[in-house]
Amino acid sequence: MLCGGQLYFNHHFISIIVMKKFTVLFAVAVALMLGSCQSSSQKSDATVETTDSVKTTLVAYFSASEVRATERVAKNLAKAVDADLFEIVPELAYTTEDLDWNDKQSRSTIEMKDSTARPGIANKVENMAQYNTIYVGFPIWWYTAPRIINTFLEQYDLTGKTIIPFATSGGSDMGKSGEDLKKASAPNANWILPGKVLNGNPPVDSLKVWVETLK
Numbered sequence: 001m002l003c004g005g006q007l008y009f010n011h012h013f014i015s016i017i018v019m020k021k022f023t024v025l026f027a028v029a030v031a032l033m034l035g036s037c038q039s040s041s042q043k044s045d046a047t048v049e050t051t052d053s054v055k056t057t058l059v060a061y062f063s064a065s066e067v068r069a070t071e072r073v074a075k076n077l078a079k080a081v082d083a084d085l086f087e088i089v090p091e092l093a094y095t096t097e098d099l100d101w102n103d104k105q106s107r108s109t110i111e112m113k114d115s116t117a118r119p120g121i122a123n124k125v126e127n128m129a130q131y132n133t134i135y136v137g138f139p140i141w142w143y144t145a146p147r148i149i150n151t152f153l154e155q156y157d158l159t160g161k162t163i164i165p166f167a168t169s170g171g172s173d174m175g176k177s178g179e180d181l182k183k184a185s186a187p188n189a190n191w192i193l194p195g196k197v198l199n200g201n202p203p204v205d206s207l208k209v210w211v212e213t214l215k
C-alpha cells in the first residue's frame with residue numbers, strides 16, 4: 001500500500017519523466033524545423049545562383065541588309081535558349097552597293113568568289129571559354145555563309161564546342177554552308193549539321209521546338 005508521500009513522490013517523478021520526454025520531443029521538433037528551414041533557404045539560394053549564373057550558350061550572328069532578318073532571328077533564338085547574344089560587326093560596314101549581287105565588282109561578289117577572303121571584324125567575344133554551345137547565324141550569300149563567318153570562327157579555339165549554324169535567305173536552304181564552315185574554319189568543333197534556315201521571323205516558341213529536335 002502506498003502512503004501519501006510515496007504517491008506524491010511517484011506522481012512527481014512520473015511528471016518529471018513526462019516533461020523530460022516532452023522537452024526532448026520539443027527539441028527534436030525544433031531541430032527538424034530549423035533543418036528544413038535551412039535546407040529550403042539553401043535550395044532558394046541555389047535557385048538564385050542558377051538564375052544569375054554565367055550563360056554557357058552563345059548566339060553569334062552577322063546581319064547585313066537593312067531588313068536585319070538574321071538579327072531578328074538571333075534575338076529570339078537567344079531568348080529561346082537562354083543565351084548571350086553577340087553581333088559580329090564588320091570592321092568596314094557593308095553598304096547597299098557592297099551587297100549588290102548583280103554587280104560582278106561589288107564587295108560581296110568579290111569576297112564570295114574568293115574562298116580565302118577574310119573580312120575584318122571590329123569586335124571580339126572576350127569570354128569565349130565560358131561557352132560550350134554556339135549558335136552561329138548569317139544571311140545566305142551565294143548559297144553559302146558570308147566569308148566574315150570564317151573570320152569569326154578562326155579567331156577562337158573552338159575545339160570540342162558544339163556549333164549549330166542557322167541562317168536567313170531569300171529562299172535557299174542551308175546548302176553546304178555548315179560543312180564549308182566546318183572544313184575551312186573550325187574542324188575541331190562538334191558541328192550539328194546542316195543547321196536550319198529560319199525565315200519569316202519565327203517566334204520564340206517555335207524556335208524552342210526546333211532546338212528540341214537537335215537533342
Ligand SMILES: Cc1cc2nc3c(=O)[nH]c(=O)nc-3n(C[C@H](O)[C@H](O)[C@H](O)COP(=O)(O)O)c2cc1C
Pocket residue numbers: 062063064065066067068069070071099100101108109138139140141142143144168169170171172173
Ligand atoms: C550578296 C548576297 C547574296 C545573296 N545570296 C543569296 C542566295 O544565294 N540565296 C538566297 O536565298 N538568298 C540570298 N541572298 C538574300 C539574303 O540571304 C537574305 O536577304 C537574308 O535574309 C538577309 O539577311 P540580313 O537581313 O540578316 O542581312 C543574298 C543576299 C546578298 C546580299
